[in-house]
Amino acid sequence: MTFPTLLLEIGNHNVEVAETLIGVGRFLLIFLAARTLAELMVRLQLPTILGELVAGVLIGLSGLHLILPPETGAELSNWFTSTVASLSSLSPSAVESIYIETFPNLQSVATLGLFALLFLTGLESELDELVAVGAQATTVAVTGVVLPFAMGTFGLLYLFHVPLIPAIFAGAAMTATSIGITASVFGELKYLKTREGQTVIGAAVLDDILGIVILAVVVAVAGGGALEMGPIVKLLIAAALFVALSLFLSRTAAPAFDWLLDRLKAPGEVVVASFVVLCLCCFAAQAIGLEAALGAFAAGLILSGSRHTHAIQETVKPLVSLFATIFFVLIGTSMDLSVLNPMDPANRPGLVMAAFLLVVAIIGKVAAGWTYVSKEKTNRLVVGLGMMPRGEVGLIFLGLGTQAGLLTPALEAAILLMVIGTTFLSPILLRLVLSREEKLAEQLA
Structure with missing residues (x-):
């Protein structure tokens, strides 16, 4: 072996060492930070995803600069680059270049986590419950989507002069309802099987369907760079047909999936077969111009009618715990919370925007509790x-x-505060209202 060839091989080996150290180091930082904060959230009786988000903030752009998406343009922590550089015998600048080149690999894993999470959300959608409380749930869901979307979009457009596409996207982000958090709180308070609980769960399922359809359309339109009525109508029709077909297949295709699964003997058949359906739906959604995220949710809806739903959930949840954690942490790493500093006069319009979104997000959903007709006595505030x-x-x-x-960084931070605010406030207010109702019932008894 010649000396130049030896030097080249040594150089390649150093690069491989740096790539491995960076890749493993990122995963180590993400999981240590995320699990530490998630444990804290559990003890505070708050959703663990908030801990994962805060973990991302702490190690990202607004914190220690240990993990930074390249698009932020910020510099990595000197400690991180110098440690990897010394262990791999490369220069810090070479380490930064390798970091940027390999970051898409981490984003791909995070995207897998997003798809797995949406798949699980669709899988846990109890369509029979939605049918059981059909009229009330539909009215609550439609109102809970239309009010926040309209108030948020037009408020951002005319009060804050936000461009049309970002304003529509922010309005779409306000339509969501977390089935998991609501179901968890109702379950803890033994309120899940009440009429109010079933109405909310049914409405939340429909909310997710409507919200993700809106999201798929907005992202597709934004990718096209123009806001034209023709393509929007086509996308809406395509999204509606795609979801309708998914609901139909949940009744007709699930038995065929069960038949196939019963005949597979190799280990891991449940998770592999489920992910094949997931990939097919993501591919189909992307092929007709929709977001792959809608396909992931639709895959869950299709398999929600399977006899093996529980087994699928149990095999997918560990994957969600791993990969969705990376997704949420990466969201936090890109957050620039300096735009929320009230001492900087330039930030105050953004803070007012965040307060506006939070108020509209609360009013829009709470008002939905009063928009359906029911002959039975119902606690509409709880709904x-x-x-x-x-x-x-x-x-x-x-x-x-x-x-x-x-x-923009300001709108990103405003949406983040809206999500955190509603997620923190809802469990607290529900506990207060339901505890007061229990005390009144005891006094009357």
Whole structure:
């Protein structure tokens, strides 16, 4: 072996060492930070996704600069680059170049987490429950989508002069309702099987369907760079047909999936077969001009009618725990919370915008509790508050908007505060209202 060839091989080996250290180091930082903060949130009886988001903020652009998406343009922590450089015998500038080149690999893993999470959300959608409380749930859902969307979009357009596409996207982000958070709170308070609980869960399922359809259309329109009525109508029709077909297949194709699954013997058949359906739906959605995220949700809806739904959930949840954690942490790493500093006069319009979005997000969902007709006595405030948390669904919207480059730092931070605010407030207010109702019932008894 010649000396130049030896030097070349040594150089390639150093690059491989740096790539491995960067890749493993990023995963290590993400999971240590995320799990530490998630444990704290559990003890505070708050959703773990908030801990993952805060973890991203702490290690990202607004914190230690240990993990930074290249598009932020910020410099990595000297400690991180110098440590990797010394271990791989490369210069810090070479380490930064390798970091930027390999970052898309991490984003691909995060996207897999997003798809797995949306798949699980669709899988957990109880369509039979939606049918059981059909009229009330539909009215609550439609109102809970239309009011925040309209008030948020027009308010941003005319009060804050936000461009049309970002304003529509922010309005779309306000339509979501987190099934998981609401169901968890109702379950803890033994309120899930009541009429109010079933109405909220049914409405939340429909909310997610409507919200993700709107999201798919907005992101597709934004990618085209122009706002024309013809393409929008085509996308809406395509999205509606896609979801309708998914609901139809949940009744007709699920038995065929069960038949196939019963005949597969190799280990891992449940998760592999489920992910094949997931990939097919994502491919189909992208092929007709919709977001792959809608395909992931539709795949969950299709398999929600399977006899093996519980087994699928149990195999997918660990994947969500791993990969969706990366997705939420990466959202946090790109957040520039300096735009929320009230001491800087330039930030005050953004803070007013954040307060506006939070108020509209609360009013729009709480008002939905009064928009349906029922002969039975119903606690409409509980219904409205149950619709309020945006949770992981709101963060999914935010993450897609960030990836698509639709949001300014101020609007990004405003949406983040809206999601966090509604997610924190809803469980607290529900507990207060339901505890007071229990005390009144005990006094009357």
